[in-house]
Amino acid sequence: MTDETFDPRARTREIAAEFIERGDALGWFEALYKEAAGDTGQIPWADLEPNRFLVAWADSVNLRGNGRTALVVGCGLGDDAKFLFERGFKVTAFDISETAIAWAKKINAGTDIEFHTADLFAPPPEWKNAFEFVLEVYTIQPLPIEMREQVIDAIAGFVKDEGELLVVTRGREDSDETPEFPWPLSRKDLSCFEHHGLKQISFTEMDAEGEEAPVPRFVVKYEKKKN
Numbered sequence: 001m002t003d004e005t006f007d008p009r010a011r012t013r014e015i016a017a018e019f020i021e022r023g024d025a026l027g028w029f030e031a032l033y034k035e036a037a038g039d040t041g042q043i044p045w046a047d048l049e050p051n052r053f054l055v056a057w058a059d060s061v062n063l064r065g066n067g068r069t070a071l072v073v074g075c076g077l078g079d080d081a082k083f084l085f086e087r088g089f090k091v092t093a094f095d096i097s098e099t100a101i102a103w104a105k106k107i108n109a110g111t112d113i114e115f116h117t118a119d120l121f122a123p124p125p126e127w128k129n130a131f132e133f134v135l136e137v138y139t140i141q142p143l144p145i146e147m148r149e150q151v152i153d154a155i156a157g158f159v160k161d162e163g164e165l166l167v168v169t170r171g172r173e174d175s176d177e178t179p180e181f182p183w184p185l186s187r188k189d190l191s192c193f194e195h196h197g198l199k200q201i202s203f204t205e206m207d208a209e210g211e212e213a214p215v216p217r218f219v220v221k222y223e224k225k226k227n
């Protein structure tokens with residue numbers, strides 16, 4: 001049970017800052033999941049529900065997998081992976097945190113989702129250009145802005161020729177150069193996906209109604225042209 005005075009966002013910022021100051025931008029995720037010890041109340045993004053902006057977009061286009069392969073990047077506890085599985089995709093999902101993956105496997109034991117512990121910067125080679133649908137929700141934004149192009153390169157590399165990529169992210173204006181952690185993406189940041197043969201097919205901006213300090217969300221779909 002989480003103490004009522006405990007602020008998971010403040011604690012997350014504290015752990016992240018500690019690691020980032022030491023030059024380790026990736027280590028804090030495992031530390032946070034480990035410290036939470038199975039209590040979802042300590043993980044700010046873990047609500048055991050699929051992302052509501054993803055669901056709204058999927059409903060608007062009547063998303064169906066029809067057996068297509070999907071890869072979920074930085075899947076955390078696997079709620080979005082489960083959502084795609086229920087929509088008929090053959091889902092692989094990964095996260096850098098082994099604690100998150102063990103937790104996700106337990107929660108989603110009744111599904112055929114393949115969960116893996118993996119770093120998006122050093123993925124299994126067979127994932128290169130391999131997936132018909134790639135889903136990225138909130139993995140880019142908590143990684144330092146200096147790494148943004150590198151993260152985008154890595155994610156774009158998973159998409160098969162003629163496959164699709166869907167990005168759900170907090171958004172900011174291009175002119176806002178001093179965003180706060182977790183650093184939202186601008187349209188200019190997103191345009192880096194187009195350096196990889198990906199063509200933007202749709203761009204939807206959604207209001208984050210009901211949040212204490214609402215930040216708009218961008219839901220962006222790309223398709224990869226054949227080389």
Ligand SMILES: C[S@@+](CC[C@H](N)C(=O)[O-])C[C@H]1O[C@@H](n2cnc3c(N)ncnc32)[C@H](O)[C@@H]1O
Nearest residue numbers: 029045074075076095096097119120137138139
């Ligand atoms: C803000 S959380 C979002 C989790 C999930 N996508 C969601 O929306 O609930 C970012 C996730 O990305 C994972 N992550 C961060 N860096 C990663 C990397 N290099 N490779 C794979 N996963 C990573 C973290 O462990 C964390 O679970």
